[in-house]
Amino acid sequence: MFDTPGPRLFGLPPGVDFPAALVRGLRARMAGAAPEAMARVELYVNTQRMRRRVTDLMTAEGAGFLPRIRLVTELPPVPGLPAPVPPLRRRLELAQLVARLIEAQPDIAPRSALFDLSDSLAELIDEMQGEGVPPEAIARLDVADHSAHWQRTQAFMAIVAPMFGADAPDAQALARMAVERIAARWAEAPPDHPVIVAGSTGSRGTTSLFMQAVARLPQGALVLPGFDFDLPAAVWEGMDDALTAEDHPQFRFHRLMGLVGAGPAEVGRWTDEIPPSPARNRLISLSLRPAPVTDQWLTEGRHLTGLAEAARGMTLIEAPGPRAEALAVAMILRKAAEEGRRAALITSDRGLTRQVAAALDRWGIVPDDSAGKPLALSAPGRFLRHVARLFGRRLTGETLLTLLKHPLTATGADRGNHLRWTRDLELHLRRKGPPFPAAADLALWAGTRPADGVADWARWLGGLIEGLDAAGPRPLADHVAAHLALAEALATGPAGDTTGELWLKEAGEAARAAVEELRREAPHGGELTPADYTDLFDAILARGEVREAVQARPDLMIWGTLEARVQGADLVILGGLNDGTWPQLPPPDPWLNRQMRLKAGLLLPERRIGLSAHDYSQAVAAPEVVLTRATRDAEAETVPSRWLNRLMNLMSGLKAGGGPEALAGMRARGRDWLDLAAALEQPATPVPLATRPAPQPPVPARPDRLAVTGIRKLIRDPYAVYARHILRLYPLDPLHRAPDARLRGSILHRILEAFVKDRAPGSDRPTERARLMRIAEAVLAEEVPWPAARALWLARLDRAAAFFLETEAAHAGTPVVLEEEGRVDLTPLRFTLTAKPDRIDVLPDGRLHILDYKTGTPPTKKQQEQFDKQLLLEAAMAERGGFRGLGPAEVARISYIGLGTSPKVESVETDAALLGQVWEGLHALVGRYMRREQGYVSRRAMFGERFPGDYDHLARFGEWEMSDAPVPVPVGAEAPEAGSAEAGTDRDRGSCPEDAA
Numbered sequence: 003m004f005d006t007p008g009p010r011l012f013g014l015p016p017g018v019d020f021p022a023a024l025v026r027g028l029r030a031r032m033a034g035a036a037p038e039a040m041a042r043v044e045l046y047v048n049t050q051r052m053r054r055r056v057t058d059l060m061t062a063e064g065a066g067f068l069p070r071i072r073l074v075t076e077l078p079p080v081p082g083l084p085a086p087v088p089p090l091r092r093r094l095e096l097a098q099l100v101a102r103l104i105e106a107q108p109d110i111a112p113r114s115a116l117f118d119l120s121d122s123l124a125e126l127i128d129e130m131q132g133e134g135v136p137p138e139a140i141a142r143l144d145v146a147d148h149s150a151h152w153q154r155t156q157a158f159m160a161i162v163a164p165m166f167g168a169d170a171p172d173a174q175a176l177a178r179m180a181v182e183r184i185a186a187r188w189a190e191a192p193p194d195h196p197v198i199v200a201g202s203t204g205s206r207g208t209t210s211l212f213m214q215a216v217a218r219l220p221q222g223a224l225v226l227p228g229f230d231f232d233l234p235a236a237v238w239e240g241m242d243d244a245l246t247a248e249d250h251p252q253f254r255f256h257r258l259m260g261l262v263g264a265g266p267a268e269v270g271r272w273t274d275e276i277p278p279s280p281a282r283n284r285l286i287s288l289s290l291r292p293a294p295v296t297d298q299w300l301t302e303g304r305h306l307t308g309l310a311e312a313a314r315g316m317t318l319i320e321a322p323g324p325r326a327e328a329l330a331v332a333m334i335l336r337k338a339a340e341e342g343r344r345a346a347l348i349t350s351d352r353g354l355t356r357q358v359a360a361a362l363d364r365w366g367i368v369p370d371d372s373a374g375k376p377l378a379l380s381a382p383g384r385f386l387r388h389v390a391r392l393f394g395r396r397l398t399g400e401t402l403l404t405l406l407k408h409p410l411t412a413t414g415a416d417r418g419n420h421l422r423w424t425r426d427l428e429l430h431l432r433r434k435g436p437p438f439p440a441a442a443d444l445a446l447w448a449g450t451r452p453a454d455g456v457a458d459w460a461r462w463l464g465g466l467i468e469g470l471d472a473a474g475p476r477p478l479a480d481h482v483a484a485h486l487a488l489a490e491a492l493a494t495g496p497a498g499d500t501t502g503e504l505w506l507k508e509a510g511e512a513a514r515a516a517v518e519e520l521r522r523e524a525p526h527g528g529e530l531t532p533a534d535y536t537d538l539f540d541a542i543l544a545r546g547e548v549r550e551a552v553q554a555r556p557d558l559m560i561w562g563t564l565e566a567r568v569q570g571a572d573l574v575i576l577g578g579l580n581d582g583t584w585p586q587l588p589p590p591d592p593w594l595n596r597q598m599r600l601k602a603g604l605l606l607p608e609r610r611i612g613l614s615a616h617d618y619s620q621a622v623a624a625p626e627v628v629l630t631r632a633t634r635d636a637e638a639e640t641v642p643s644r645w646l647n648r649l650m651n652l653m654s655g656l657k658a659g660g661g662p663e664a665l666a667g668m669r670a671r672g673r674d675w676l677d678l679a680a681a682l683e684q685p686a687t688p689v690p691l692a693t694r695p696a697p698q699p700p701v702p703a704r705p706d707r708l709a710v711t712g713i714r715k716l717i718r719d720p721y722a723v724y725a726r727h728i729l730r731l732y733p734l735d736p737l738h739r740a741p742d743a744r745l746r747g748s749i750l751h752r753i754l755e756a757f758v759k760d761r762a763p764g765s766d767r768p769t770e771r772a773r774l775m776r777i778a779e780a781v782l783a784e785e786v787p788w789p790a791a792r793a794l795w796l797a798r799l800d801r802a803a804a805f806f807l808e809t810e811a812a813h814a815g816t817p818v819v820l821e822e823e824g825r826v827d828l829t830p831l832r833f834t835l836t837a838k839p840d841r842i843d844v845l846p847d848g849r850l851h852i853l854d855y856k857t858g859t860p861p862t863k864k865q866q867e868q869f870d871k872q873l874l875l876e877a878a879m880a881e882r883g884g885f886r887g888l889g890p891a892e893v894a895r896i897s898y899i900g901l902g903t904s905p906k907v908e909s910v911e912t913d914a915a916l917l918g919q920v921w922e923g924l925h926a927l928v929g930r931y932m933r934r935e936q937g938y939v940s941r942r943a944m945f946g947e948r949f950p951g952d953y954d955h956l957a958r959f960g961e962w963e964m965s966d967a968p969v970p971v972p973v974g975a976e977a978p979e980a981g982s983a984e985a986g987t988d989r990d991r992g993s994c995p996e997d998a999a
Contacts, residue, residue: 009217013229017277017623043069131175133207137163185215200225248608251616281308313664319672328357329679346571351578377546382513394532414498437739462496478527574624585614692958696937696968724938741791815843824885849894860898937970
């Protein structure tokens with residue numbers, strides 16, 4: 003095939019369909035040979051997709067022999083090499099070393115970073131073995147001028163040096179050993195058939211070594227993708243410094259040519275094909291010049307011609323957000339499908355690709371996604387991650403129900419009943435708790451239900467969750483066994499005999515393979531805590547992918563950046579062109595800094611950026627290209643990709659050549675797509691926004707009974723009274739129970755009630771304080787299952803104890819009512835007012851003192867006058883004999899006792915005039931709501947706009963503003979019988995404490 007001396011290097015410029023040109027060049031060189039000669043050709047390509055495309059192109063030309071097509075990682079067999087150590091086993095061994103390092107020197111990293119550090123160390127060892135850098139090279143580094151951290155790293159690397167041994171090599175070390183033996187064998191007896199490496203840049207040391215060996219063969223050749231034949235010689239010569247040139251797209255070719263002893267002028271053209279837009283290639287090449295020579299923009303830019311032609315096939319979309327970007331891309335792909343064109347979205351942003359796929363789904367279009375779906379986000383992956391989080395932690399109701407509702411749970415049998423009982427259990431946990439359900443709680447709940455099989459279900463579930471909170475370390479093999487046993491039991495269900503759908507389909511098979519590998523290598527993992535095991539399992543699943551069998555369109559592709567070399571698309575969309583996304587930021591290296599890497603002969607972090615730049619330079623040279631980015635993400639404004647930024651800056655500065663006009667045309671075409679995407683989001687007819695509601699139900703349906711706290715709600719948010727007492731809508735407690743302000747208030751009331759009931763006359767202050775804290779400790783231990791909340795609340799009460807005892811001593815009253823309900827009829831209105839005061843004391847003069855405890859700030863006097871009338875109304879009720887055992891009695895004062903961060907007392911001296919005014923105001927308020935024309939306005943006088951209400955979603959708050967006028971709307975028909983506020987509320991009393999006030 004080749005009759006010129008080596009080394010032979012060929013190239014194809016950016017924009018040329020690399021696989022198609024590769025096949026044409028290969029057939030042209032084999033034109034005069036026998037048909038079977040093609041079968042003797044060894045062709046090494048860089049990706050599986052490249053191999054498939056080359057095969058398709060060659061078979062499309064008719065029957066004939068195919069070359070032996072392999073990946074560059076599929077080297078010829080080399081006898082005598084040992085078996086490689088499995089990567090997971092090596093990572094588990096490294097994790098044990100790193101764990102001991104963290105235990106000895108905790109300031110290096112937190113324990114939660116154990117497996118991230120292990121993975122980064124494994125990657126460093128792989129790189130050292132691939133680049134042929136022995137551990138002695140790290141040991142010889144002079145780190146005297148570096149920080150102590152790097153000196154410790156150097157010492158730690160000496161500990162892992164035995165892992166570089168040849169008796170148990172890693173995959174990278176084995177690959178380099180194989181390449182070295184192949185090169186030595188070829189040097190003695192070179193193959194007599196052609197050997198070609200095509201599509202690789204030789205960025206990895208092992209691959210580069212193999213390419214060097216191939217280039218020196220008598221019939222060996224390298225075909226370089228995206229080679230810039232227009233790059234001046236001065237620029238090639240300026241790439242000697244890796245620190246400044248590593249991020250240039252042609253740097254890898256410069257280094258490879260130096261290794262094989264060739265120069266840019268010796269790189270021949272594999273074919274004479276012309277790229278779709280040579281002018282665009284020149285523009286992109288100039289924009290990507292290394293940073294030290296960007297002054298060439300001024301000298302070479304003035305000679306750059308054809309900017310209008312270069313930009314004619316380019317569109318620039320600068321979307322306001324990721325959603326608009328995804329919609330615009332989806333519409334471009336849809337149009338390409340309608341026109342029968344091959345289109346590809348190339349991006350490293352998997353969030354963008356998922357949004358684009360979701361947008362295409364509305365038209366029933368399924369693109370061919372090369373990356374598949376992350377295993378951790380698949381149904382089995384999520385299920386296994388949920389199960390792993392059950393160990394070593396207290397089981398919350400939220401965690402339990404998340405698992406019970408998973409689509410894989412109880413798929414072995416009787417899933418219908420399982421879902422029915424799960425729903426009932428959820429309602430029970432929301433209404434009555436407990437926050438941390440155990441087997442005994444499930445059995446108690448099941449005992450209150452009819453005998454329909456729920457008892458067996460609760461017994462099965464209780465047996466599975468019992469003892470999961472054990473937090474001690476144990477061998478990794480035990481963790482894996484317990485994890486899989488629990489997962490399979492949950493998937494099987496109480497009456498099943500198979501594991502249901504857990505291990506079925508592509509996702510289940512991929513998950514099974516991952517956990518089987520972990521089970522196989524678990525003996526090498528040492529002992530782990532449950533938290534460590536969860537982190538390890540998450541890290542393992544995060545590396546997996548699932549490729550599901552779907553009927554995807556072959557003409558719409560979603561590719562990663564590496565596949566930009568495959569080409570073959572008429573339209574290429576480069577998505578997510580923001581810095582940090584494309585190119586992705588180099589991952590932090592906790593083991594070696596840039597200078598240490600350079601001196602040791604390792605790759606610099608900029609290598610990734612240079613590879614991405616090379617992929618970008620090939621993709622942007624397609625016949626038609628669309629460049630997209632979002633100017634803002636969910637958190638802040640974004641920064642354009644450095645390559646896009648350079649391109650825009652260069653075009654803006656080439657005024658003489660029409661650069662600004664060409665750039666404006668690219669943006670105008672992009673705005674057209676954004677306008678279409680915005681139009682797609684707009685409904686066919688405008689959707690009217692809701693108005694501020696003020697429903698007017700029939701008078702008989704209105705409540706004829708409210709608690710004093712309900713009166714406060716009627717003043718501040720009447721719509722809440724309408725929703726609860728007329729519509730009978732009762733809010734459920736959140737599934738995720740937390741030690742919130744409402745619970746803190748209930749606990750404080752219970753503590754103080756017990757303290758006051760058992761108060762012994764004549765006790766001194768220290769004794770009373772000790773008794774108060776003993777009661778608090780007992781109540782908190784019984785009612786608050788959160789240790790941190792118990793400690794915090796106990797400390798707060800301890801700070802407020804002195805103030806409370808001083809206040810108690812100053813009151814000089816005798817408690818006669820503690821949390822007892824009273825009621826008064828509002829004659830002549832058909833309405834009853836109820837109350838359950840915290841405490842009523844009888845003073846020495848026979849008058850009453852009404853007290854209420856607050857964990858927060860008590861209401862001011864002005865707030866009591868207008869809104870928070872709770873104690874004033876209770877005083878008015880007391881003077882009218884509303885509380886059993888007291889009879890009509892005069893009230894001397896009311897007091898709110900705040901025991902929060904800043905304890906204080908808000909007292910109001912009462913008299914007949916004040917309480918009479920309050921009572922008249924209550925009659926007027928209730929009387930207004932006894933008229934049909936009075937509506938229940940939403941959020942009439944809330945304390946603040948940011949304070950949420952239980953029924954804001956029902957009132958569609960957010961579609962209207964607080965300044966909007968309410969819109970009264972009659973609802974319902976007149977009914978003969980009156981509604982009762984208490985009807986339907988007793989069963990849910992625990993969820994609404996205001997009714998019990």
